[in-house]
Amino acid sequence: MGKEAAAIIFLFLSFYSLEIFVAAAATSPLNSSTDDEHSLLAIKSHIITSDPNNILASNWSVGTDFCTWIGVTCSRKHPRVTELDLYNMGLQGTIAKEIGNLSFLTILILANNNLSGSIPSSLGNLTKLELLDLSYTRLSGEIPLSLGQLSNLEYLDIYHSFLDCTVMFEDHFSNLSKLSTLVVSSLKFKLRLDWVPPFQLRQLALVSCDIGGQFPQWVQMQKELEYLQIENCSISDTLSNSIYNSKNLTALYLPNNHIQGPIPNNISRMLPILDVLYLEKNHINGSLPDSLCEIKSLQVMDLSENHLSGNIPGCFGNLQGLEFMKLSSNEISGIVPNSIGGAYSLEWLHLNNNNLTGKLPYTMKNCTKLKVVDIGDNMFSGNLPKWTGNYLLDLRVLRIRNNKFNGQIPLEVCQLLKLQMLDLANNNLTGGIPNCFGNLSGMVVNPKSNNDHFPTNYGGYWNAESFTEILKGQEREYSDKISRLLVYLDVSNNILVGEIPWELTRLSGLHGLNLSHNHLVGKIPERIGDMKSMESLDLSDNNLSGTIPHSLSDLSSISHLNLSHNNLSGKIPTGRQLQTLDNPSIYEGNPQLCGAPLPKKCEEASMVPSITNNLVAANEGDNIIDDKVLLSIVIISGFATGFLGVIGVLVFNKSWRQAYFEFAEEKISRLFGG
Ligand SMILES: *[C@@H]1O[C@H](CO)[C@@H](O)[C@H](O)[C@H]1NC(C)=O
Numbered sequence: 112m113g114k115e116a117a118a119i120i121f122l123f124l125s126f127y128s129l130e131i132f133v134a135a136a137a138t139s140p141l142n143s144s145t146d147d148e149h150s151l152l153a154i155k156s157h158i159i160t161s162d163p164n165n166i167l168a169s170n171w172s173v174g175t176d177f178c179t180w181i182g183v184t185c186s187r188k189h190p191r192v193t194e195l196d197l198y199n200m201g202l203q204g205t206i207a208k209e210i211g212n213l214s215f216l217t218i219l220i221l222a223n224n225n226l227s228g229s230i231p232s233s234l235g236n237l238t239k240l241e242l243l244d245l246s247y248t249r250l251s252g253e254i255p256l257s258l259g260q261l262s263n264l265e266y267l268d269i270y271h272s273f274l275d276c277t278v279m280f281e282d283h284f285s286n287l288s289k290l291s292t293l294v295v296s297s298l299k300f301k302l303r304l305d306w307v308p309p310f311q312l313r314q315l316a317l318v319s320c321d322i323g324g325q326f327p328q329w330v331q332m333q334k335e336l337e338y339l340q341i342e343n344c345s346i347s348d349t350l351s352n353s354i355y356n357s358k359n360l361t362a363l364y365l366p367n368n369h370i371q372g373p374i375p376n377n378i379s380r381m382l383p384i385l386d387v388l389y390l391e392k393n394h395i396n397g398s399l400p401d402s403l404c405e406i407k408s409l410q411v412m413d414l415s416e417n418h419l420s421g422n423i424p425g426c427f428g429n430l431q432g433l434e435f436m437k438l439s440s441n442e443i444s445g446i447v448p449n450s451i452g453g454a455y456s457l458e459w460l461h462l463n464n465n466n467l468t469g470k471l472p473y474t475m476k477n478c479t480k481l482k483v484v485d486i487g488d489n490m491f492s493g494n495l496p497k498w499t500g501n502y503l504l505d506l507r508v509l510r511i512r513n514n515k516f517n518g519q520i521p522l523e524v525c526q527l528l529k530l531q532m533l534d535l536a537n538n539n540l541t542g543g544i545p546n547c548f549g550n551l552s553g554m555v556v557n558p559k560s561n562n563d564h565f566p567t568n569y570g571g572y573w574n575a576e577s578f579t580e581i582l583k584g585q586e587r588e589y590s591d592k593i594s595r596l597l598v599y600l601d602v603s604n605n606i607l608v609g610e611i612p613w614e615l616t617r618l619s620g621l622h623g624l625n626l627s628h629n630h631l632v633g634k635i636p637e638r639i640g641d642m643k644s645m646e647s648l649d650l651s652d653n654n655l656s657g658t659i660p661h662s663l664s665d666l667s668s669i670s671h672l673n674l675s676h677n678n679l680s681g682k683i684p685t686g687r688q689l690q691t692l693d694n695p696s697i698y699e700g701n702p703q704l705c706g707a708p709l710p711k712k713c714e715e716a717s718m719v720p721s722i723t724n725n726l727v728a729a730n731e732g733d734n735i736i737d738d739k740v741l742l743s744i745v746i747i748s749g750f751a752t753g754f755l756g757v758i759g760v761l762v763f764n765k766s767w768r769q770a771y772f773e774f775a776e777e778k779i780s781r782l783f784g785g
């Protein structure tokens with residue numbers, strides 16, 4: 112949950128709490144307030160290491176009114192706790208069983224704390240509880256069956272709550288007749304096949320759960336679902352069995368399962384108001400049905416990493432609200448239809464890794480909102496389209512790697528001032544590298560806007576936090592770095608001639624520059640050292656000559672360097688970060704180069720022994736490894752991979768927000784007699 116979202120929620124929930132209290136107080140015994148204080152103090156005492164700021168230790172102090180304690184909300188007239196919200200307070204410890212004595216509690220949020228131990232079974236005493244959020248804690252043990260007694264519970268979030276494989280039984284749900292949002296991960300469900308749940312959910316998310324391999328019947332019975340996410344749960348049904356048949360479904364999110372079979376021909380009748388269709392990483396085959404085009408509400412469609420074949424239907428141009436389309440890594444062939452220009456809301460277009468041919472249609476110039484175009488790894492041919500530079504002025508990422516484009520790089524590309532990633536590698540491009548590449552201001556460091564690098568704000572939910580989430584599974588601490596790495600220029604493996612324009616050295620934001628495997632001549636630009644962000648520089652397999660500019664040693668972040676197989680001569684510069692790149696293969700194939708790390712000594716004794724600061728080298732060495740990992744995440748796997756997962760989290764977060772939001776909103780309208 113983002114800070115912003117949290118703020119909205121708090122606003123609504125605290126508003127809500129005031130009102131609910133009025134309703135609740137009338138029927139309540141009034142002498143239990145000291146018990147509430149005892150319970151809170153018991154909860155505090157189970158927090159072993161208090162939060163870094165010691166908030167509870169200093170704020171929850173005896174002798175002060177517990178209703179003013181941080182995270183505590185009491186009803187207005189009587190000192191009974193109605194809400195306990197300790198979201199992300201850095202708490203560590205267990206949940207005290209006395210929590211079950213806070214009998215007026217309606218909202219309990221302990222999410223994003225490093226809790227351990229199990230959920231106390233006294234929780235089942237909180238019969239007024241409506242919202243329970245234990246997500247991102249680290250609980251263990253069984254979930255108490257008393258959970259099933261919370262007959263007023265509407266919102267249950269135990270996403271990323273349990274470390275071990277905890278089991279859920281029917282009894283856990285026995286009396287949850289008001290449950291409307293259920294978010295769980297990493298649990299095993301042991302339910303009878305014919306179990307009839309007591310609830311009708313509106314939002315359901317099951318992530319990495321064992322639900323028995325088939326699309327569960329109890330899910331089919333949820334006739335009011337608006338959001339359904341079943342991710343990484345090994346469902347191997349056919350798609351028509353797995354597609355949820357609810358007219359109110361707006362988001363269907365079933366990535367990373369083993370779903371088979373074609374997309375049903377009547378999908379638009381099954382899911383008429385869908386906004387989000389996410390079927391990434393399954394075994395779906397067959398062709399794309401025209402029926403998809405009839406879901407006019409579609410905004411996000413991700414069908415990547417399946418076995419889809421056939422052509423892109425001409426009718427896709429009817430999807431005027433479509434913002435994100437990803438068909439990557441299928442077996443789709445044929446051309447991109449002219450009608451694509453009708454899908455003018457498109458911001459993200461991923462067609463990479465298919466068998467598409469022909470030119471990009473000129474009509475695509477109508478899609479002026481495009482931020483990301485990835486058509487890499489196909490068989491597109493012809494000249495690079497000039498119109499991209501004239502119309503697609505919002506482009507951040509243009510990736511046409513591994514196609515059969517020929518002709519010169521059009522100068523119009525230089526008008527794409529927001530471009531951060533340009534990958535033209537592995538084509539048949541001729542002519543020179545345009546000098547005007549130096550004008551690509553998106554590749555220049557802007558010290559003010561470090562976070563501005565992304566093709567931002569897909570639906571307003573694209574932010575650094577999403578990346579933190581994504582990367583948690585892989586490399587937690589890299590979250591903020593990955594955005595840096597999206598500044599990249601790659602024209603390798605073409606037939607480019609001429610010199611490296613010195614103007615390229617203006618691109619101080621580039622983290623990667625690859626000009627290798629071309630026919631470039633002349634010298635390495637003297638001011639190459641100005642490209643301060645450079646982490647990976649590859650100029651190998653050209654005909655570059657002259658000496659290596661000494662400024663190369665100013666590239667203090669460089670971790671990958673390849674100058675091999677050119678005609679470079681003279682002494683290899685030394686110093687700083689370069690000193691750590693001591694693999695001779697970096698320079699091999701340049702017979703006239705000399706000096707370390709090559710075995711060939713330089714003739715003149717002009718070498719001042721360079722003092723290597725071991726400490727610095729070692730420290731920087733550590734970073735190198737990190738950055739290499741990062742680079743490989745972004746570059747080798749294709750930066751597209753970064754985007755893959757994100758949308759899922761976005762969708763998930765969005766729904767989470769929505770759920771909270773709606774929960775609060777609903778309460779308000781109910782309490783105001785709406
Ligand atoms: C306090 O509440 C309890 C029940 O929780 C009740 O038995 C008792 O009579 C009450 N005491 C007073 C003084 O109201």
Ligand SMILES: *[C@@H]1O[C@H](CO)[C@@H](O)[C@H](O)[C@H]1NC(C)=O
Pocket residue numbers: 169170171172175179180181
């Ligand atoms: C606890 O924090 C709340 C909110 O910041 C404040 O109003 C209250 O006075 C604090 N109480 C103590 C004892 O520090």
Ligand SMILES: *[C@@H]1O[C@H](CO)[C@@H](O)[C@H](O)[C@H]1NC(C)=O
Pocket residue numbers: 146208209211212233
């Ligand atoms: C508080 O909770 C404990 C443990 O659940 C229980 O033994 C005790 O009776 C409760 N106290 C009151 C006053 O309800």
Ligand SMILES: *[C@@H]1O[C@H](CO)[C@@H](O)[C@H](O)[C@H]1NC(C)=O
Pocket residue numbers: 203204225226227
């Ligand atoms: C979480 O708490 C456990 C002990 O309960 C501790 O070993 C672990 O280091 C903590 N993790 C974090 C991230 O604070």
Ligand SMILES: *[C@@H]1O[C@H](CO)[C@@H](O)[C@H](O)[C@H]1NC(C)=O
Pocket residue numbers: 211232233234235236257
């Ligand atoms: C509260 O929960 C405990 C443990 O589940 C139970 O023994 C006790 O009877 C419950 N108290 C009330 C008042 O329901």
Ligand SMILES: *[C@@H]1O[C@H](CO)[C@@H](O)[C@H](O)[C@H]1NC(C)=O
Pocket residue numbers: 259260262285286
């Ligand atoms: C379920 O709730 C109803 C009232 O809401 C109550 O009468 C019933 O005893 C509860 N059943 C269980 C198993 O908690």
Ligand SMILES: *[C@@H]1O[C@H](CO)[C@@H](O)[C@H](O)[C@H]1NC(C)=O
Pocket residue numbers: 319320321343
């Ligand atoms: C998928 O779920 C399995 C457990 O069912 C888990 O081990 C694995 O890490 C999950 N994969 C992802 C990508 O979340």
Ligand SMILES: *[C@@H]1O[C@H](CO)[C@@H](O)[C@H](O)[C@H]1NC(C)=O
Pocket residue numbers: 334335336359
């Ligand atoms: C679908 O949504 C509409 C409008 O929100 C609502 O009136 C209707 O009851 C819902 N239908 C189902 C089956 O939940």
Ligand SMILES: *[C@@H]1O[C@H](CO)[C@@H](O)[C@H](O)[C@H]1NC(C)=O
Pocket residue numbers: 375377380381
């Ligand atoms: C879609 O088609 C399948 C069979 O092809 C049929 O069973 C199902 O009822 C149809 N659904 C709708 C909503 O038309």
Ligand SMILES: *[C@@H]1O[C@H](CO)[C@@H](O)[C@H](O)[C@H]1NC(C)=O
Pocket residue numbers: 441442443464465466
């Ligand atoms: C592309 O098509 C060729 C034949 O036309 C086929 O051999 C190849 O497997 C296809 N590649 C993919 C990725 O579908």
Ligand SMILES: *[C@@H]1O[C@H](CO)[C@@H](O)[C@H](O)[C@H]1NC(C)=O
Pocket residue numbers: 452453454455474477
């Ligand atoms: C081009 O986009 C506009 C909206 O910007 C849309 O109204 C128009 O129909 C599109 N033209 C074509 C040929 O698709």
Ligand SMILES: *[C@@H]1O[C@H](CO)[C@@H](O)[C@H](O)[C@H]1NC(C)=O
Pocket residue numbers: 514515538539
């Ligand atoms: C690239 O162009 C050369 C001739 O200029 C041609 O022989 C080769 O087949 C082309 N390669 C591709 C992948 O189109």
